[in-house]
Amino acid sequence: MILNIFTDIHNLLLGLMSAKAVHITELVLIGVAYLGIFAVLGLFLVWLERRVAGFFQLRLGPNRVGPSGLFQTIADALKLVSKELTGTVKADKQLYKIAPYFVITTALMAMALIPFSQEIQAFDINIGVFFLISVSSIGVLGIFLAGWSSNNKYSLIGGMRTGIQMISYELSVGMAVVTMVVLAGTLQISEIVELQKSGWFIFTGHIPAIIAFMIFMIAGTAESNRVPFDLVEAESELGAGFHTEYSGMRFAYYFLAEFVNMFIIASIAVVLFFGGWLSPFGITDAIPFAGLFWFTVKVIAVIFIFMWFRWTFPRFRIDQLLTLEWKYLLPINMVNIVLMALMVWLGLTF
Amino acid sequence: MSYFSDIINGTKSLLIGMRITGKYFFVNFLTRKDVITEQYPDNLETLNMFDRYRGEVTMYHNENNEHRCDACTLCEKACPNGSIEIISDKELNPETGKNVRYIVKHIYHLEMCTMCGLCIEACPQDAIQWGQNFHHVQYDRGKLTKVLNKPGSKIMIKTKEKK
Ligand code: SF4
Ligand code: SF4
Numbered sequence: 001m002i003l004n005i006f007t008d009i010h011n012l013l014l015g016l017m018s019a020k021a022v023h024i025t026e027l028v029l030i031g032v033a034y035l036g037i038f039a040v041l042g043l044f045l046v047w048l049e050r051r052v053a054g055f056f057q058l059r060l061g062p063n064r065v066g067p068s069g070l071f072q073t074i075a076d077a078l079k080l081v082s083k084e085l086t087g088t089v090k091a092d093k094q095l096y097k098i099a100p101y102f103v104i105t106t107a108l109m110a111m112a113l114i115p116f117s118q119e120i121q122a123f124d125i126n127i128g129v130f131f132l133i134s135v136s137s138i139g140v141l142g143i144f145l146a147g148w149s150s151n152n153k154y155s156l157i158g159g160m161r162t163g164i165q166m167i168s169y170e171l172s173v174g175m176a177v178v179t180m181v182v183l184a185g186t187l188q189i190s191e192i193v194e195l196q197k198s199g200w201f202i203f204t205g206h207i208p209a210i211i212a213f214m215i216f217m218i219a220g221t222a223e224s225n226r227v228p229f230d231l232v233e234a235e236s237e238l239g240a241g242f243h244t245e246y247s248g249m250r251f252a253y254y255f256l257a258e259f260v261n262m263f264i265i266a267s268i269a270v271v272l273f274f275g276g277w278l279s280p281f282g283i284t285d286a287i288p289f290a291g292l293f294w295f296t297v298k299v300i301a302v303i304f305i306f307m308w309f310r311w312t313f314p315r316f317r318i319d320q321l322l323t324l325e326w327k328y329l330l331p332i333n334m335v336n337i338v339l340m341a342l343m344v345w346l347g348l349t350f
Numbered sequence: 351m352s353y354f355s356d357i358i359n360g361t362k363s364l365l366i367g368m369r370i371t372g373k374y375f376f377v378n379f380l381t382r383k384d385v386i387t388e389q390y391p392d393n394l395e396t397l398n399m400f401d402r403y404r405g406e407v408t409m410y411h412n413e414n415n416e417h418r419c420d421a422c423t424l425c426e427k428a429c430p431n432g433s434i435e436i437i438s439d440k441e442l443n444p445e446t447g448k449n450v451r452y453i454v455k456h457i458y459h460l461e462m463c464t465m466c467g468l469c470i471e472a473c474p475q476d477a478i479q480w481g482q483n484f485h486h487v488q489y490d491r492g493k494l495t496k497v498l499n500k501p502g503s504k505i506m507i508k509t510k511e512k513k
Contacts, residue, residue: 060385
């Protein structure tokens with residue numbers, strides 16, 4: 001049904017202009033649509049975070065603007081838009097202005113690969129998972145540049161910490177993903193989801209898949225710079241870390257991108273471990289919009305776990321952070337890959 | 351072998367932590383039972399601040415509309431902000447034949463008060479005390495200037511015995 005709408009629009013455009021122009025128009029349309037999704041998603045997740053945080057801390061969270069305070073973040077965004085864009089005199093102006101767009105662009109690029117449902121996926125290449133991992137590591141460049149170009153000690157320390165953290169945890173995320181790729185035997189995201197029709201990978205891969213999932217969740221939290229791995233921002237030590245010198249909309253870009261990154265990490269987890277847009281036991285396979293529904297439910301469940309982490313665990317020290325990665329996660333991960341390979345080879349997976 | 355026990359103990363303690371916070375979340379999400387948020391100003395009728403809350407300085411009056419203030423002005427002098435003004439007068443006590451000072455107006459400027467409590471500590475008669483009123487909002491700043499002794503009130507006759 002959704003597919004029909006898309007083909008309808010395609011045919012309508014074909015009637016209006018040449019094939020090449022249609023191609024370009026469609027690219028622009030999809031880009032705009034994803035920008036919209038980006039903004040709405042970011043605002044929604046910020047609201048969710050604040051609301052969830054409220055309940056964790058025996059509060060209520062935002063509940064005045066709109067039903068259940070749903071429009072609170074829109075009001076906040078409007079406030080940020082209307083604010084002056086300040087900057088430091090000695091900042092490296094060019095880099096300082098460009099840095100937020102790195103973060104936004106990479107988040108958008110990664111989002112293009114996310115299969116919201118069987119039909120809605122903007123970009124489905126055969127090296128999908130690989131592309132996702134590589135693109136999401138470019139995002140760190142934006143944070144790094146922000147820290148460097150602000151010409152502020154706190155920002156610089158924040159940026160440097162990001163570098164350390166990303167280099168370390170990228171490895172764990174990558175290897176956890178590779179473990180699942182060993183099981184799937186393909187890098188294409190739509191195929192990975194199709195393969196799970198006979199059972200989600202977290203069940204078919206059992207022990208190594210569960211270990212990989214736990215590692216992925218830990219490293220994913222670190223990847224999206226969230227508590228307890230938010231050394232990059234560390235309010236009590238660094239002011240606001242890398243975005244200390246940013247204000248107004250530029251700050252909002254970082255803020256939204258952080259939440260959208262969390263969404264991306266959660267989506268990857270859902271695609272690799274919980275069967276993407278597939279319904280449990282295929283109960284609603286016939287209903288057209290069900291894929292979107294199940295995908296959203298699963299992603300929000302995973303995001304809730306991230307939020308649960310955030311409101312439970314205290315922040316790491318930088319040496320503890322590195323110890324965790326290099327002494328614990330990485331060796332476990334390596335053993336786990338071998339284990340998974342053995343299981344696949346011996347046919348011990350379901 | 352402490353390496354593996356570290357991993358297991360670490361995971362276990364993290365899960366215990368998550369169980370505790372998770373309980374908080376789900377109990378409050380489903381029932382709102384322990385939520386401590388006061389929904390001011392929707393709850394003006396039910397809003398009760400705790401006993402030690404410093405809402406405003408008030409003067410104690412007993413049921414006969416009598417207070418303990420003898421207009422000594424110590425509270426006025428103790429206040430770092432000049433929030434208290436004492437207006438007093440003297441009147442002849444026919445029994446003793448002495449001029450006795452009595453309070454006309456104990457003026458308290460809530461708008462300048464920082465709730466430091468120095469006046470209350472300074473008062474030798476314990477005439478003034480903390481009130482727990484939270485809702486002071488006014489559109490006119492003049493309304494925040496209050497006279498603490500109630501109209502027509504008198505000073506209590508002091509009992510002779512010392513505490
Ligand atoms: S509480 Fe402090 S500021 Fe207020 S009236 Fe008393 S002495 Fe002055
Ligand atoms: S309130 Fe207390 S300190 Fe102030 S004038 Fe009266 S008796 Fe003196």
